[in-house]
Each structure stands twice: as structure tokens, then as C-alpha cells.
Amino acid sequence: MNTTSVPLFHALHRQPSPLRLPNAWDAGSARQIETLGAQAIATTSAGVAWSLGYRDGNQLPVAEYVARAASIARVISVPLSADIEGGYHPHPATVADTVRRLIDVGVVGINIEDGSADPQLLCRKVEAIRAASNSAGVELYINVRTDVYARNLVPAKDKAGEVILRAQNYRHAGADGLFVLGLVDAEEMQTIAQSSDLLLNVIIWPGLPPLDRLNEYGVRRLSVGSWLPQTLWAHNEQLVRGFLSDDETAPLMATATPYSAINTLF
Incomplete structure (x- = not known):
């Protein structure tokens, strides 16, 4: 691992404008994305799954994903973050072991999601991941994805409040960033960003405000998915x-x- 990639990846989230993070699915796509000027690259778990012949949705064999991450890291010089869905296992210790394997091949950040599961389970996974990354001497960037909006887990009027509550717990567990899948309302972006210490990540989505205005609403990272x-x-x-x-x-x-x-x- 390029040891300068870890602090660089953290710093990229604090630029004047949000970090635009394209998502790759193999070494070729990652190399092309880097040559087009990307400051960092993230994987799309769906794209990786499809390219390896699996359905998206926590179906990827960990060994194949680690090998794919290694092949991407080999051909790029910018920081690499890996989307690990729900961690590919219900047990936090096993998820942490998967993350250690990804760190070993050059990954400096991860995405991990709550989906429709108990958010406390994600807290326990984040705690285990943070402990594992600390023991490895790597300040891993942990970006937690919440599906409150995308899955309509609560009534519309309660979504921002539910995200803020979860963000507080995820921050306490050791997360760095908050990825709110499906969030497009500018006012709610501001509310969430101002109410959490986690750095807000949104994704290209129907109805998203103009990209050059996202920084006004507190967004620090924009993904392609x-x-x-x-x-x-x-x-x-x-x-x-x-x-x-x-x-x-x-x-x-x-x-x-x-x-x-x-x-x-x-």
C-alpha cells in the first residue's frame, strides 16, 4: 500500500468542492477512470458482481472480491475505496477480517451499508472494522451507507430525523462518512449535514440538485454508483x-x- 494514500483520501473529502468519486468494476475501468483525472476511485459492488457472474446483493465470494481489489490497486496510483455492501457476513469479526484482507491489497476506504437490517448490527460491524484497521496501523476511511431513503424505511416526514439518529450511532462506532442513498432534497441535505459530524456522501440519482451547488448543501462526496x-x-x-x-x-x-x-x- 502507498502509505500516502490514506491521509490523502481523508483530505480529499475536505476540499472546497465535493470529491467526485467514479466507481470502477475491474482493473481496466479503474485505469481508464484514473487517466481521465479522477482523484480517487471506488468500486461499485454491483458492477464487480456482474462482471464476475454474480447477482448484486451480498452474493460476491470474498476471495474473488479481494482478488479484484488487488488487481485494481495494482494499476492505479490514486486512493482506492471498496464497496463491501453489508460486509458479506452477519458476524462483525468476520466482516473485520474481510476488511483486513482488503487493506492488505491496498484499499484505504470502504463503504458498508445497513440495508433493512438493525442499524445496531452495522454499529457493531463498524466497531470491529475500526479496531481491525487500527491494529493494522491504517486510518481506514469508513463510509456508512444508510438506506432509509432508498428503501422508504420510515415515513417521508421522519426520514431526515432517522438518518440523523443513525448517523450519531455510526459516528460513535467509528465511522467517518455518511452515504445517504436516494437523498436528493437540498433542504434535507443541509439538515443532515449540519446535524452530523460525519461527512455527507450522495449519489447520482433522479432529481439530484445541480452538481455545482451540492457543496452549498453540505455534501462532501459524490458517487456514480x-x-x-x-x-x-x-x-x-x-x-x-x-x-x-x-x-x-x-x-x-x-x-x-x-x-x-x-x-x-x-
Whole structure:
């Protein structure tokens, strides 16, 4: 691990403008993202799962994910954060062991989510992860994702308050950042950001305010999530359908990046 990546990744969350964090799914996508100017890279767990032949939703075998993280870390020089969904196990000690393995291959930050589970379980996982990272001598950036908005876990009028309550508990457990999936209301962003010591992370989502105004609402980090592989999946479908059914070959070559340009990235 590049030891300078850890404090750098923390510092990137305190820039004047929110950190724009593109999400990669393999070494090739990560290398391309870095060359386009990304200050850091995160994985999309959905994209990684699909690329390895698994459904998204805590289905990834840990060994395969660690190997994928290692392959990404090998080809980039910017900080790498890994989305580990719910940690791929219900027991905090096992989740902490998974994180230790990711730290060993160069990961300096993680995302871990509560989903529809008891938020106290996530607190225990974060505590175990923090203890493991401290014992490894790494100030891991722990970004907790809450699905209060995305899953409509409480009535609309209670969502911001529920997120703030959870954020207080997650902060006490050792988290650094708060990722509120599905949060798009500017006023609620401000309320949550001002009511928590955790640095607010949002994601590209329908109805999101203009990106150049997010800092006004307290946002410190903006993710792409799985939108990149989803969009590329649709584009690939069009190309393959054209080739198989419509005798269309020109689209395959019309916008292709030159072979040499890709090859020289590695």
C-alpha cells in the first residue's frame, strides 16, 4: 500500500468542492477512470458482481472480491475505496477480517451499508472494522451507507430525523462518512449535514440538485454508483443486437477507442 494514500483520501473529502468519486468494476475501468483525472476511485459492488457472474446483493465470494481489489490497486496510483455492501457476513469479526484482507491489497476506504437490517448490527460491524484497521496501523476511511431513503424505511416526514439518529450511532462506532442513498432534497441535505459530524456522501440519482451547488448543501462526496456499468451494458446490448440480427458492423467500429490507445494504458 502507498502509505500516502490514506491521509490523502481523508483530505480529499475536505476540499472546497465535493470529491467526485467514479466507481470502477475491474482493473481496466479503474485505469481508464484514473487517466481521465479522477482523484480517487471506488468500486461499485454491483458492477464487480456482474462482471464476475454474480447477482448484486451480498452474493460476491470474498476471495474473488479481494482478488479484484488487488488487481485494481495494482494499476492505479490514486486512493482506492471498496464497496463491501453489508460486509458479506452477519458476524462483525468476520466482516473485520474481510476488511483486513482488503487493506492488505491496498484499499484505504470502504463503504458498508445497513440495508433493512438493525442499524445496531452495522454499529457493531463498524466497531470491529475500526479496531481491525487500527491494529493494522491504517486510518481506514469508513463510509456508512444508510438506506432509509432508498428503501422508504420510515415515513417521508421522519426520514431526515432517522438518518440523523443513525448517523450519531455510526459516528460513535467509528465511522467517518455518511452515504445517504436516494437523498436528493437540498433542504434535507443541509439538515443532515449540519446535524452530523460525519461527512455527507450522495449519489447520482433522479432529481439530484445541480452538481455545482451540492457543496452549498453540505455534501462532501459524490458517487456514480453502478450507473457506468448499467449504461455500458445498454450500449453493448445495442451493438451485439446489431451484429447478430441486423447485419450492422459499422457501429462496432464507429466510436471504438483505438486498440493502441487502450493497450498503452497498461
